[in-house]
Amino acid sequence: MNPQSLISSFHPANNPDTLASHERAEIDASTRFPVLLFFASAIFWLLIGSLLGLISAWKMTHPGLFDQMAWLTFGRLRPAHLNTVIYGWASAAGIGVGVWLMARLCRVPLLHSKLLISAAIFWNLGVLVGVMGILAGDSRSIEWLEFPGYATPILFIAYAFIGIWAIIMFRFRRPGHVYVSQWYLFAAFLWFPWLYATANILLVWQPIQGSAQGAVNWWFAHNVLGLWFTPIGLASAYYMIPKVIGRPIHSYYLSILGFWSLALFYSWNGMHHLIGGPFPAWMVSASVVASIMMFIPVVTVAINHHMTMRGHFGALKWSPTLRFTVFGAMTYTVVSLQGSSMAIPSLNTLTHFTDYTIGHAHLGLYGFFSMMMFGAMYYIVPRLTGWEWPSANAIRWHFWLVAVGILLMVVSLSIGGILQGLAQFDPQVSFRSSLDYATPFRWIRGLSGFLLLGGHVVFAALFTLMLLKVGRQKEGPALFAAPVKPEAAPL
Amino acid sequence: MIAGYLLLIGGLIFLSGSALAAFYWAVKDGQLENLPEASLVIFDDDEPVGTATDRFPSSQ
Amino acid sequence: MNKLPLLFLGVFITFASSWLGLVAYPYLTLGNMQPLPDEDTGGYFPPSQSGLAVAGQRVYAANGCVYCHSQQVRLAPLSTDIAKGLGPRQTVARDYLRAQPVFLGTMRTGPDLTNIGARQPDQNWHHKHLYEPQTVTDWSIMPSFRYLYKMQKIQGQPSADAIQGLAGPHAPAPGFEVVPSDDAKALVAYLISLKRNYPLPESPEPPAN
Numbered sequence: 001m002n003p004q005s006l007i008s009s010f011h012p013a014n015n016p017d018t019l020a021s022h023e024r025a026e027i028d029a030s031t032r033f034p035v036l037l038f039f040a041s042a043i044f045w046l047l048i049g050s051l052l053g054l055i056s057a058w059k060m061t062h063p064g065l066f067d068q069m070a071w072l073t074f075g076r077l078r079p080a081h082l083n084t085v086i087y088g089w090a091s092a093a094g095i096g097v098g099v100w101l102m103a104r105l106c107r108v109p110l111l112h113s114k115l116l117i118s119a120a121i122f123w124n125l126g127v128l129v130g131v132m133g134i135l136a137g138d139s140r141s142i143e144w145l146e147f148p149g150y151a152t153p154i155l156f157i158a159y160a161f162i163g164i165w166a167i168i169m170f171r172f173r174r175p176g177h178v179y180v181s182q183w184y185l186f187a188a189f190l191w192f193p194w195l196y197a198t199a200n201i202l203l204v205w206q207p208i209q210g211s212a213q214g215a216v217n218w219w220f221a222h223n224v225l226g227l228w229f230t231p232i233g234l235a236s237a238y239y240m241i242p243k244v245i246g247r248p249i250h251s252y253y254l255s256i257l258g259f260w261s262l263a264l265f266y267s268w269n270g271m272h273h274l275i276g277g278p279f280p281a282w283m284v285s286a287s288v289v290a291s292i293m294m295f296i297p298v299v300t301v302a303i304n305h306h307m308t309m310r311g312h313f314g315a316l317k318w319s320p321t322l323r324f325t326v327f328g329a330m331t332y333t334v335v336s337l338q339g340s341s342m343a344i345p346s347l348n349t350l351t352h353f354t355d356y357t358i359g360h361a362h363l364g365l366y367g368f369f370s371m372m373m374f375g376a377m378y379y380i381v382p383r384l385t386g387w388e389w390p391s392a393n394a395i396r397w398h399f400w401l402v403a404v405g406i407l408l409m410v411v412s413l414s415i416g417g418i419l420q421g422l423a424q425f426d427p428q429v430s431f432r433s434s435l436d437y438a439t440p441f442r443w444i445r446g447l448s449g450f451l452l453l454g455g456h457v458v459f460a461a462l463f464t465l466m467l468l469k470v471g472r473q474k475e476g477p478a479l480f481a482a483p484v485k486p487e488a489a490p491l
Numbered sequence: 492m493i494a495g496y497l498l499l500i501g502g503l504i505f506l507s508g509s510a511l512a513a514f515y516w517a518v519k520d521g522q523l524e525n526l527p528e529a530s531l532v533i534f535d536d537d538e539p540v541g542t543a544t545d546r547f548p549s550s551q
Numbered sequence: 552m553n554k555l556p557l558l559f560l561g562v563f564i565t566f567a568s569s570w571l572g573l574v575a576y577p578y579l580t581l582g583n584m585q586p587l588p589d590e591d592t593g594g595y596f597p598p599s600q601s602g603l604a605v606a607g608q609r610v611y612a613a614n615g616c617v618y619c620h621s622q623q624v625r626l627a628p629l630s631t632d633i634a635k636g637l638g639p640r641q642t643v644a645r646d647y648l649r650a651q652p653v654f655l656g657t658m659r660t661g662p663d664l665t666n667i668g669a670r671q672p673d674q675n676w677h678h679k680h681l682y683e684p685q686t687v688t689d690w691s692i693m694p695s696f697r698y699l700y701k702m703q704k705i706q707g708q709p710s711a712d713a714i715q716g717l718a719g720p721h722a723p724a725p726g727f728e729v730v731p732s733d734d735a736k737a738l739v740a741y742l743i744s745l746k747r748n749y750p751l752p753e754s755p756e757p758p759a760n
Binding site for chain 1: 572580583584611612613614615616617618619621629630631634635644645646647648650651652653654655656657658659660662684685690691692693694695696697698699
Binding site: 191391 | 531535543
């Protein structure tokens with residue numbers, strides 16, 4: 001390409017953004033190994049993490065459960081669960097989805113897949129070493145950063161590889177419009193390694209003194225939510241929803257506004273985890289303000305998705321991807337508004353230190369992010385394996401098990417948490433009462449864990465069958481055939 | 492201690508600088524003009540606007 | 552877009568501010584805080600900890616105590632921590648100077664431990680509680696930490712370390728005793744050192760209502 005046409009080729013009008021179907025298939029095929037590797041890793045850790053979470057949940061109502069051994073004590077199992085699902089499942093799934101989306105949106109076949117494969121290997125190694133370290137008693141006991149100092153550099157190398165890969169892909173993408181999902185992904189892949197490194201240096205490798213740790217801890221943890229998971233989840237939603245129903249985003253302007261306001265306000269939120277704590281009042285107040293400001297990006301996303309879907313909600317019947325994605329998108333709105341409300345000091349009085357916070361955390365990371373990832377994986381995997389999902393019923397089982405599971409968990413923990421909070425606030429009420437109020441709801445939470453684990457087992461089975469190309473013999477997935485008007489399907 | 496300062500100031504410059512640079516580039520490159528056209532980039536000739544691209548696998 | 556330079560300035564300031572506020576400021580101010588001298592005893596507030604208590608912090612971290620127990624006393628009216636007897640005053644940044652890491656905690660599945668050393672100063676009580684929490688508090692959901700202890704045959708005289716008054720299903724049979732491991736001793740030393748009831752000028756005790 002001579003320099004003259006290179007420069008003019010940057011102008012959007014000069015380049016067709018569309019792909020021919022064989023080009024698209026080629027791009028999908030180029031992502032096959034790295035993406036499936038990340039997905040397989042993610043699903044493996046999902047199963048482990050769900051099991052660790054289930055046992056931890058039941059230990060709260062049955063403290064004698066597995067209490068003989070040090071490595072199974074609640075104080076180690078619970079952070080093992082947290083780190084497995086955050087770094088093992090959610091992050092790996094997010095990277096897999098992000099890589100596929102980046103390739104599609106850059107409109108070039110995947111470059112440097114070896115970089116990604118190395119990243120996946122380091123990733124899994126880091127998570128394995130980290131989780132074993134926690135169970136062995138080397139947990140740092142810093143929330144979201146419990147991995148011992150010998151595991152975190154391994155993860156950091158993986159993150160760095162992915163950040164570098166994203167830069168290369170973006171640099172050599174086909175010129176033209178940069179779709180909103182790409183903005184989100186690029187931001188996530190670039191910022192996260194830096195976030196991770198900073199937090200680890202200041203808290204794990206060269207710890208800073210005193211309560212400054214709390215501020216940095218929650219600056220990190222909350223930014224992981226808002227600058228790593230949220231952008232990947234939204235990137236997926238902004239692609240999957242219009243792509244599945246065949247209709248562009250209602251207001252592209254709103255989506256751009258949403259991205260930039262998220263980027264600007266999000267990083268101030270962290271201190272709302274420590275309202276009332278030993279910090280200068282202005283820091284906490286600023287976080288409360290930022291938490292309220294989050295209304296802007298959250299409402300723009302909600303309006304956008306809703307208006308795009310309007311008139312097409314029937315599509316939820318025949319598209320697995322849409323079902324999970326829309327569940328995730330609606331939950332994003334709910335959990336974000338809930339989060340903003342929890343930052344208001346008078347409400348925070350009731351929810352701080354209670355199970356309500358745990359319900360909120362699961363609503364965000366599971367109800368929003370994990371459901372979003374399931375939706376994306378249902379779309380992506382057939383396009384990588386060239387095969388259809390073997391059983392529509394199994395997909396429905398997966399959906400209903402986990403949808404009911406997460407709703408049950410969140411509702412029970414929220415009610416229990418409020419009652420706990422009311423008891424904790426009342427000086428006339430003993431601590432024992434706060435426990436007694438919470439207990440029946442912890443039982444329900446424990447039962448919901450079985451539903452979630454069940455759904456994950458179904459999903460893992462489906463994924464394995466896809467990898468093995470088991471199922472009805474077909475020329476290929478119906479998805480690659482000429483567009484067909486979708487017929488009504490059972491719920 | 493020095494490492495802390497370098498990290499903080501360096502990180503500050505990195506985070507805000509990269510966002511700034513990105514926004515600057517976006518405006519310069521014309522990314523923020525013609526937004527309705529931008530929303531159409533994900534559609535192709537064989538997956539055009541109006542066509543659904545996902546469904547439950549059919550049961551026989 | 553003529554307002555571009557102004558827009559960029561706005562973007563830069565917003566980004567920079569979160570960094571400055573949440574990372575740089577704590578690092579530079581809270582991170583550099585010094586203990587206050589105590590004229591009466593010649594020591595410092597917060598008081599320095601014994602080596603065993605410092606080792607106990609590692610045991611506290613290794614076993615994840617922070618996931619059920621917080622260590623912060625908040626002020627009224629947004630909380631009733633002081634009215635509930637969690638401490639005589641609000642805890643402030645200086646109280647956590649010697650903590651590594653800082654166990655502020657975000658859950659009260661179990662009681663707050665800011666001043667547990669003042670509420671329960673007896674070593675044996677702590678060992679009994681860690682060994683079998685339900686024998687001390689029958690409604691407790693705290694798991695047993697008996698893996699930090701050793702059941703051994705009494706050799707001649709009972710050991711000076713042996714826990715007194717164990718009752719429950721894991722109580723030692725006659726002729727046996729339960730002694731704490733080094734980790735258990737360190738942990739209990741740490742717990743007994745948790746007393747943030749010394750005076751600090753930046754956190755005066757609120758008047759009793």
